[in-house]
Amino acid sequence: MTAALIVAAGSGERLGAGVPKALVKVAGRTLLQWSIDAIAAVPGIERIVVALPPGALAAAPDGVLAVEGGAVRSESVRRALAASGQGDPVLVHDAARPLLTAELARSVLAALAGDESVDAAVAAAPVSDTVKQVRPGSDVVTATLDRGGLWAVQTPQVFRRDALERALAAPQEVLAQATDDAWLVERVGGKVIVVPASEENIKVTTPLDLELAELLLTRRRRGVAAAGAANPA
Ligand code: C5P
Numbered sequence: 370m371t372a373a374l375i376v377a378a379g380s381g382e383r384l385g386a387g388v389p390k391a392l393v394k395v396a397g398r399t400l401l402q403w404s405i406d407a408i409a410a411v412p413g414i415e416r417i418v419v420a421l422p423p424g425a426l427a428a429a430p431d432g433v434l435a436v437e438g439g440a441v442r443s444e445s446v447r448r449a450l451a452a453s454g455q456g457d458p459v460l461v462h463d464a465a466r467p468l469l470t471a472e473l474a475r476s477v478l479a480a481l482a483g484d485e486s487v488d489a490a491v492a493a494a495p496v497s498d499t500v501k502q503v504r505p506g507s508d509v510v511t512a513t514l515d516r517g518g519l520w521a522v523q524t525p526q527v528f529r530r531d532a533l534e535r536a537l538a539a540p541q542e543v544l545a546q547a548t549d550d551a552w553l554v555e556r557v558g559g560k561v562i563v564v565p566a567s568e569e570n571i572k573v574t575t576p577l578d579l580e581l582a583e584l585l586l587t588r589r590r591r592g593v594a595a596a597g598a599a600n601p602a
Pocket of ligand 1: 376377378379380390391420438439440441442443445446462463464465466574
């Protein structure tokens with residue numbers, strides 16, 4: 370059975386909404402609720418643990434286990450993992466990605482289940498921009514990366530429990546550097562694979578992202594309503 374962790378303890382300063390980002394409403398539901406609803410529709414999910422900002426635990430929706438998040442993202446993952454029981458594999462998702470679908474979560478879980486040599490499988494989309502490296506603190510380009518081998522990594526990320534536990538046992542300063550959990554697995558020699566995902570699975574960081582999420586989720590909700598009207602139960 371799978372344990373699902375949703376990290377939602379970020380402050381969302383760049384969004385400037387005045388409430389924690391995960392609790393901002395888009396297309397009628399909070400960002401967090403959109404992710405919970407997608408994950409709840411995945412077969413084999415044993416428990417959903419949500420890491421929330423200190424003081425926001427009362428905002429946890431019914432049916433999930435809420436824990437207080439940490440000062441950095443990986444610390445929030447570590448706390449949620451500790452509360453998650455024995456479920457294996459472990460699916461980790463950012464509440465900042467409300468366009469998650471149950472189908473995407475299922476395909477990432479299936480990719481891990483399909484290869485015993487793999488420690489983690491992560492949703493990702495091929496990069497379409499040309500990406501250049503610039504010397505830090507300057508405007509000088511030092512390299513143009515080969516786009517053919519670049520993938521923009523998203524969540525969900527799915528891990529074998531022992532691999533994630535080992536990866537998260539890293540020192541505090543390493544956890545503070547991690548922008549995703551798969552990197553922590555890579556740095557201790559684990560094998561990570563990408564699973565093709567839609568670019569629509571955006572991360573909401575800025576007010577522009579929020580507008581785009583509103584548009585896409587409203588379209589999705591209308592699509593579901595239209596399908597329901599065409600096929601009444
Ligand atoms: O800050 P960023 O957008 O990269 O955060 C990604 C995800 O990690 C968000 O869903 C956010 O709520 C979560 N997070 C967390 N605890 C932190 C920082 C971020 O759960 N201390």
